Amino acid sequence: MDRSVYTDDHEQFRKSVHDFLERQVAPRVEEFAEHKLIARDVWRAAGEQGVLGLEIPEGYGGGEAGDYRFNAVATEELAAVNAALASAFGIHFDIATPYVVDLAAESQKQQWLPRMAAGEAVAAIAMTEPSGGSDLANLKSTAVRDGSDWILNGAKTFITNGYTADIVVVAARTDPEKRSKGISLFLVDSSLPGFERGRKLDKVGQPEADTAELFFDDVRLPADALLGEPGMGFVAMMERLPQERVGAAVANIAHAKQILHETIEYAKERKAFGNSIGSFQHNKFLLAELVTKIEVAQAYVDAAVVEHAGAGLSAVDAAKAKWWSAQVQNEVLDHCVQLHGGYGYMREYRAARAWMDARVTKIWAGSNEIMKEIIGRDLAL
Ligand SMILES: Cc1cc2nc3c(=O)[nH]c(=O)nc-3n(C[C@H](O)[C@H](O)[C@H](O)COP(=O)(O)OP(=O)(O)OC[C@H]3O[C@@H](n4cnc5c(N)ncnc54)[C@H](O)[C@@H]3O)c2cc1C
Incomplete structure (x- = not known):
């Protein structure tokens, strides 16, 4: 279409x-x-x-x-x-x-x-901590005022670009008495004393992007490092997460679509029993289903992009686009591996790499379970 x-x-x-x-x-x-x-x-x-x-x-x-x-x-x-x-x-x-x-x-x-x-x-953004990512309001890193400065302590993990970043948006607790309203955001210069990085994490997929732990040991931040108002960090994140999630949905579908396209070409060329493997009815029907799945998912994600470019996408619709696209992407890529046979299990093949790369999309930017929580809450169940 x-x-x-x-x-x-x-x-x-x-x-x-x-x-x-x-x-x-x-x-x-x-x-x-x-x-x-x-x-x-x-x-x-x-x-x-x-x-x-x-x-x-x-x-x-x-x-x-x-x-x-x-x-x-x-x-x-x-x-x-x-x-x-x-x-x-x-x-x-x-x-x-x-x-x-x-x-x-x-x-x-x-x-x-x-x-x-x-x-x-x-740039990087550091929300997730070793003690948990889904329950963002419960984060433990702290920033305490010292005169007009702030003193940042704590640890973050799984931070994309964390090893490379010059500047990191960091969520930290500035009021221990409050939960979500006790969180503030800071723009942290990674060259400041007390800012340390762990090793580059050894991921199952997406090895091309660096992902790292970050440690803050009495990092002294100037007053102007505060992003927005104190205590408004959680709200600021909630307001911007729909963009992160629609972006994830766009990437999920584009990624799966490209590898599916490459797999269709492979299925035309690869022969078994004297015929191309794509010509067998099972595979032909499977590829017909996968193409349909991608196009239908794409239609929803496209609508989400238009909405976001206009009035702004709601958190609930962003959650739908994010979890569904991740699900479809992973299903499609698993079939792409299967259609490549043994070659689909070899790292040198793009289908194999894509399959490994995709697994994380059901976990990050708010896991699929958390997306369903957001959607479920909206159903007033
Ligand atoms: C490669 C990679 C890159 C990342 N990049 C970043 C980044 O740049 N910045 C950043 O801040 N974070 C980043 N993350 C972190 C990511 O967002 C978190 O891993 C994710 O939010 C889940 O948090 P967690 O790992 O602590 O799992 P947990 O919160 O411990 O969850 C464990 C499991 O329990 C489930 N669960 C939790 N609560 C519920 C519930 N209420 N109902 C049902 N199930 C539930 C989860 O869905 C999950 O399956 C990245 C992660 C990875 C793997």
Whole structure:
């Protein structure tokens, strides 16, 4: 089915991102997987390409697209090349950046946004802690006032770009007496004394993106590191999580769609019993089902993108898009592995890598169970 979401402007931008990725990024995916991080020069190249400044106002060196569909186009193109690229760049330009644009002090915006747009400063966002991620309101890291400064202590884990990040949006408790209303957000410069990183975590998939633990040992933050008002951190996160979740949904479907397309080509070429494996009725019907599943899921995700670009997507609809797309992605990719036979279990095959890369999408950005909690609550059950 033709998609009606994108105009010629979006498609032109898609082509420029696509060509950039094909030329400068796709050939280096193996290198990133080996080093477990994306090379700095590629961050800068993505900045030059205009991918990293989509959310950043022109006055701070960004492109200020002002239309979420450009973010979605970039995410689709990144995910089609490699899931980890969509994750690492997405955390930077689509997820962490809006906190800085909307909530940071002017001095911090001037210091960081031009560098973030240029890919010279890499951003991360640190909510999850070793003691738990789903129950965000229960986080344990603390920030205590000392004069006009804040002293940050605690630990975060599973932080995408954590090993590379120059700047991290950190959620910490500023009022031990309150639960969600006791949480504030800080923009933390990773070069400050007391900011430590653990090793690059050894993940099942997405080896190209770095993921790390972060430790804060009496990190002294200046007053202007506070993002927004004290005690409003939880609200700020809830307001911005729909964008993180619709972005995840866009990546999930684009990723599965691309690998399914490659699998269909494989099924045409691979022979068994003298015929292409795609010609067997079982496989033909299976591929017909998978193509349908992707297109139907895509229609919902496209509608979510349009809604988000307009009035703004509700938390409930974002939860639906996020969990369903993750489910469909994982189902589709499992079949893609099966259709590749033994080759589907070999890391050198894209279907195998994609299958491993996809497993996390049911866990992160709010697990599928938490998404169903949000949807269930809305049903007033
Ligand atoms: C590769 C990777 C990258 C990540 N990147 C980031 C990042 O950049 N920044 C960041 O802050 N976090 C990041 N995360 C963390 C991620 O968001 C958390 O792992 C996720 O929110 C789940 O938290 P948890 O791992 O502590 O699991 P837990 O909260 O301990 O949950 C364990 C299980 O219990 C289930 N569960 C929990 N509560 C309920 C409930 N009420 N009802 C039913 N089931 C429930 C969960 O769904 C899950 O299946 C990343 C994680 C991974 C794996």
